[in-house]
Amino acid sequence: MTSDKKQWDYSQLRKYDLNFEQIPRVYYKDSKIDELLALNRPVVITGSNIVKPACERWNLEFLEDHLGNSDHTVYVSRNHVFKYYDEKKILSKSNPKGVKFKPPTRIVEMKVYEFMQKIRDWRHGDDRIYLQQSLNASVGQAIAEDFVRFDWQYVNGKQDKHNWGPLTSNLLFVAMEGNVTPCHYDEQQNFFAQVYGYKRCILFPPNQFECLYPHPIFHPHDRQSMVDFEKPDYNKFPKFKQAKGFETVLGPGDVLYIPIYWWHHVESLLSGGPTITINFWFKGGPTNIEYPLNDHQKVSIMRNIEKMLVEVLQDPKEVGPLLRTMVLGRFT
Numbered sequence: 001m002t003s004d005k006k007q008w009d010y011s012q013l014r015k016y017d018l019n020f021e022q023i024p025r026v027y028y029k030d031s032k033i034d035e036l037l038a039l040n041r042p043v044v045i046t047g048s049n050i051v052k053p054a055c056e057r058w059n060l061e062f063l064e065d066h067l068g069n070s071d072h073t074v075y076v077s078r079n080h081v082f083k084y085y086d087e088k089k090i091l092s093k094s095n096p097k098g099v100k101f102k103p104p105t106r107i108v109e110m111k112v113y114e115f116m117q118k119i120r121d122w123r124h125g126d127d128r129i130y131l132q133q134s135l136n137a138s139v140g141q142a143i144a145e146d147f148v149r150f151d152w153q154y155v156n157g158k159q160d161k162h163n164w165g166p167l168t169s170n171l172l173f174v175a176m177e178g179n180v181t182p183c184h185y186d187e188q189q190n191f192f193a194q195v196y197g198y199k200r201c202i203l204f205p206p207n208q209f210e211c212l213y214p215h216p217i218f219h220p221h222d223r224q225s226m227v228d229f230e231k232p233d234y235n236k237f238p239k240f241k242q243a244k245g246f247e248t249v250l251g252p253g254d255v256l257y258i259p260i261y262w263w264h265h266v267e268s269l270l271s272g273g274p275t276i277t278i279n280f281w282f283k284g285g286p287t288n289i290e291y292p293l294n295d296h297q298k299v300s301i302m303r304n305i306e307k308m309l310v311e312v313l314q315d316p317k318e319v320g321p322l323l324r325t326m327v328l329g330r331f332t
């Protein structure tokens with residue numbers, strides 16, 4: 001569990017031209033947790049036993065010994081950025097509606113000992129790697145035993161109380177220090193549980209959609225921000241200047257609630273060593289329509305309109321002109 005004494009310093013955080021408020025840290029038994037979950041507001045849940053069995057003994061050696069001998073999904077990047085892309089949206093013979101696109105990372109299936117060896121042998125300038133693998137039946141017995149002993153009563157209690165949908169997956173993340181997952185949103189509720197090492201998370205609410213400029217839906221980088229936080233292009237993305245973020249640094253035992261549709265950027269601290277995280281992704285629950293609609297419902301509506309327009313116009317380049325014709329001077 002994170003002790004009160006800070007185990008990191010600000011020199012380990014990458015510098016961005018952004019201001020941040022702190023995400024509240026609340027003890028897991030405090031009723032404030034449910035107040036924030038009910039409002040779809042982020043909160044760091046502290047002192048819980050959600051992944052305590054993992055915090056007690058998972059490190060890279062333990063994972064090497066017990067993650068099992070099946071292949072694991074590892075992303076490889078020429079730099080420290082691991083920007084997600086949907087392979088199904090890349091132009092191919094089987095997908096003529098796809099987009100011409102050069103993937104920024106490649107996916108390699110490798111055994112856990114290969115992954116760990118590459119981590120140990122890594123030298124400055126080498127490709128970086130990031131293991132991102134669903135925790136499934138292929139894991140070794142020790143991992144399975146720990147997984148069963150997570151505080152599922154607490155997790156399922158929150159899922160039920162806040163009408164989340166079914167748990168879709170628990171992904172295991174093993175990152176190198178300095179790895180970055182750039183800003184994006186997911187259409188799932190997320191308990192993001194830090195097991196080993198320290199991760200900095202920067203979040204933005206769904207209503208900052210216009211400051212974060214997501215790629216078009218048909219693009220492989222759908223749901224990912226087009227803004228490069230390290231070198232923002234303020235000519236192309238002028239409203240990024242107005243983005244107001246929330247941030248926190250997670251240590252072992254901390255669980256960050258990342259609300260559905262909230263933007264998040266995640267980095268393993270510089271010179272902080274490797275990190276291990278487990279997420280709990282839940283489908284969003286049934287949304288009762290109450291007016292005024294909340295922000296993430298509006299994002300969902302925008303997504304549906306964009307999908308329909310691309311479908312019906314066929315040419316994505318016609319979406320902008322049609323929307324401008326429809327809106328300018330009439331709804332603005």
Ligand SMILES: CCC[C@@H](CC(=O)O)C(=O)C(=O)O
Pocket residue numbers: 084132173180181186190192264266267277279
């Ligand atoms: C592929 C997902 C990566 C993860 C962030 C990170 O730990 O690098 C995240 O974005 C999430 O759990 O939603």
Ligand SMILES: [Zn+2]
Pocket residue numbers: 184185186264
């Ligand atoms: Zn995410």
